[in-house]
Amino acid sequence: MMRKMIIAGNWKMNKTPREALALIEELKPLVKNDDVDVVFCTPYVSLVLAVEATKDCNIEIGAQNMYFEESGAYTGEIAPNMLTEIGVKYVVLGHSERREYFGETNEIVNKKVLKAIEHGLTPIICCGETLEQREQGITVDLIRAQIKVALKDVAKEDAKNVVLAYEPIWAIGTGKTATSKQAEEVCAAIRQVVKEVYDQEVADAVRIQYGGSVNAGNAKELFAMENIDGGLVGGASLKADFGKVVNYK
């Protein structure tokens, strides 16, 4: 099964709009690769500029979060149609930092996933275990629960288009990457869960990223794994190195 690779940069809370534009211009020539879907997930305030700045190239723009209501008294939140109207195509949902610092639960992630799909946004749904959970041997159980709840009530045709991102929390921003074997093991387990919830067709179609200290030096080995269809890249997406990650071969 040939799935197109998808490599997304999650800028997190980095770069002012002016800095974002400069980085996009720097990276544009470096991230050309027709075999890869390339996504930049910038902070909200840079999304309009980022969409404009990437109209003439292969980069799509994603948000890092979104609320699950259409509109209303939700101070500080951003609605899905605000994203689609400006040309945003992807939205990262359930990142471990949102779960840890902003109290997002699997149920909240599910509501956001359903709302994103309703609006035609492609969700990049994150899952992953802490070091303690890994050491307790509950990684796969935990990830099964995260994925199953996140995909609750998602129709089969929609499920094929979602992107799932496996990010072991102990590997995020630590410089400590999961080995390609560890990453592949969990990504294969995720595909198995998708097969159980839907069927082989959906499991074959869904794209699964690995995230956690991906960089120019380790991307090739990680992305060569059978069940890894790209990456969700933090730190290395903020520099020229991201060009090497996208052109990992």
Ligand SMILES: O=C[C@H](O)COP(=O)(O)O
């Ligand atoms: O969303 C991206 C991940 O949290 C990975 O971040 P990192 O590449 O800085 O470890």
